[in-house]
Amino acid sequence: MSQVSEKAVSFEPEEKKEKKEWKINVFAMLLVLLVIAAVITHILPAGKYEQIEKNGYTTVDPNSFKWIESTPLGFFDTVKSIPTGMVEAANIIFFILIIGGFFGVLKASGTVEALVSTMAKKLANREKLMIPIIMLFFALGGSLMGMAEEALVYVPLFIPLALAVGFDTITGTAMVLVGASVGFTTAIMNPFTVGLAQGIAGLPMYSGMGFRLVLFVVIYVIAVTFVYRHAMKVKRDPASGIYGKFDTNKQDSLLTAKVELTKRHKWILTAFLINYIILVFGVIKYEWYIKEIAALFIILTIIIAILGKISLDDTVESFTQGSASLIGGALIIGVSRAILVVLNQGHIIDPLLYQVSEEMKHVSPFLSVVGMYNFQVAIHFILASGSGHAMLTMPIMAPLADLLDITRQTAVLSFSFADGIGNIIFPTGGTLMAGLAIAGISWTRWARWILPLILIEYSIGLIAVIIAHLIGYGPS
Template sequence: MSQPQPVSTPAVSKGKEINVFVLLFAVLAIAVALTYVLPAGEYSRVEVNGRSVVDPQSFQFVDSSPVKPLGLVNSIHTGMEEAAGIIFFVLIIGGTFGILTTTGAIEALIVTLSRKLKNQEKWLIPIMMFFFAMGGSLMGMAEETIPYIAVMIPLAVALGFDVITGAAIVLVGASVGFTSAIMNPFTVGVAQGIAELPTFSGAGFRIGVFAVMYLVSVGFVYRYAMKVKRDRSLGFFGGFEGTNADELLRSDVVLTTRHKWILICFLINFLVLAFGVIRYGWYITEIAGLFLLLGIVIGLIGRLSANTIVDSFMKGAAGLIAGALVIGVARAVVVVLNEGHVLDTILYYASAAIQAIPPAFTAVGMLVLQTVMSFIVPSGSGEAALTMPIMTPLADLVGVTRQTAVLAFQFGDGISNIFIPTSGYFMAGLALAGIPWSRWMKWILPLIVAQYAIAVVAVVVAQLIGYGPF
């Protein structure tokens, strides 16, 4: 997709970052070491209503079977094999987004909305944040939002706001959606699959969470933006001082009838998806097929040639290769713990430690753990693949519903997306905007505290009401 550029681009120094695969390999090495340190043990699994559940009274220690050093590298291939369904699911959806980007429909929609809001700046923040929040909640938009930062910043500055406001509209907006995850295939879709929950079940509760998170976040950004509008000395402008949106608003990008039909098809796709999941119990195979069909349809409507459709699909899928591989490597950690028969031992000790804690507060503990894990595995789908095989049986053991465990995961992953320095797309967004991480943290800390407070209340309420189906 062609990307409107700001009038001036600030120089950004890039600090050293530890690659997520290096971190995962370290975790994998620790997992191998644990098979030598921890005693081996096993729980029996029983089938309850078609799903595998841990029998909490069945734990017993067994003969030690530590994983040999060669098993460390072998586990990566095994992990990718076991996670193949989810990996290809992610790649297919990424390919469809690639076709959508090539049609120019999303870019045209953003530019058109920007033009209409030029003289109604008070509506810019709630409307555009809602757009990005819906993208994050329904489509898992994260990395895909980065190009729009270059669109929103000059527009925000030209309307009397600042660089932080422009970046926050995109980053905080998408994070609200990713956190609530009404139908996010990359987080809730993956986590519920591992937890053996019906795909996208419990959406009503998440819609309520979305509404609260959205209103609080919009209020925070709006209040700050209006302060800057009244007193520019309170804002941060970096290299965008004096920027105006004339170039953007004079561009020849328009929302054509073809673009409208493409966006209508995209909306219809989610309606069909919701119907199929609720009525027929569709899972990732059917959902991936639906997105693949959508990609072909919007490509034809966009008058793309067959070769262009394929090339766009490949480009979109290529953009998610790293995230897809993270899922496989994360799964390798579980493979090692299972082969060494220490995964159940970890569950046994963890459940014993929190047995006396009320289940609602156990769910809060899961939220804290997931937040910590997001520093190590910033990929939402990768974190789900790594933690949910442990959190699911732990939830069964301590009386927390599996749906609540998934809720704790999505909060821990989603909120962290807008402040952890290991989040690739977030740091890329700050770099594009020229905002120092320390300046961003000073600004956003009150919102982070507010969002975690909402998350704690939500998981406590979820457990008290037996948020399910199980």
């Protein structure tokens, strides 16, 4: 494999700095949060809602809350929550490792290098179109079919392409992660978030689509503008990128590569395209999730090895190296899940939900809708799964909205915005941390870069739920 191919898709966190800068180790931060969660179980009273089966899924009975005997976690139980969290997050952890192995083999075939070289030539003087087009693809995928973990496989594909046209690693990563987040934030027809939340709230499936479509356009334009301005700034001055001049070295290598797409490379890309079509069909038709998608990429890995005439030993070696490079990110996902394990075992989440809902009954509807939105944002830090978030909060928030003279559709919109915004900033989110691990970007660097966009989207979400309340946003 050529030296350029090695650099084209690097799974390793490569961060060279010209000056020392303050940063937080994400492992250390999550461990501190884990300790705080354990301490909280000794301070706050425990309580729980009874779980019920409704429409084929498990949710909570909003009228069943009761205080129970406190269940504080000791030192050993807190430590034990880490392997427990890894077991609970095993599907996403192994999915990430399989994706890493897949791209290790794809890289070994030389296809990525050849594709990037070819696309860089075709995009000459037209690279400005790349950002809005790619982000629209992932925004629609997130909004219409809940594309999240599935999008991760494209991160190591678009990073070298971004570098080849003069952008940086952040740009290549953001086109995928921020693009998908746009879709989740407005969720026009996302079955796993807004569809589920509306089902729990007793609303017609995908109702209120017109307002969410307008919000989709607004958030999409703002997100594309944010990423585009950064990309153009880096193109004018590579030292202004997140990695400064370090990305310039990789960019120079990619631009000097003269690798042509061979017939073998084209067959591999055709297999990749067919794999994507099967993936979309499986997700929509048979509700495939991580296990099925992971199996699909294992099959594709074997096909690529055959088409690329890669020996068995080299295939295993490339797969292992690709997986090994993502071990750190996979472990982060398990540790972040441990925080939720501690709060669940300490029976702390349900009392928080109950107390907030009770407090909101004593304020005006206007303040209540603001409080509901902020609470949904806060709870997403603890429970970063969109589906899990909906199943926990919507059984409480929907009837509470009735009591507060807020429409249930507004309550769903509050959840949707909180889900989408939290997905690209909170370190407790497995998909975000996996994407950053693939890209080799530290959470600290990402958070510092994305924060202005988060604040803008948060403000738009706040304005949106207030407008929704004022206009009586209903099921239409």
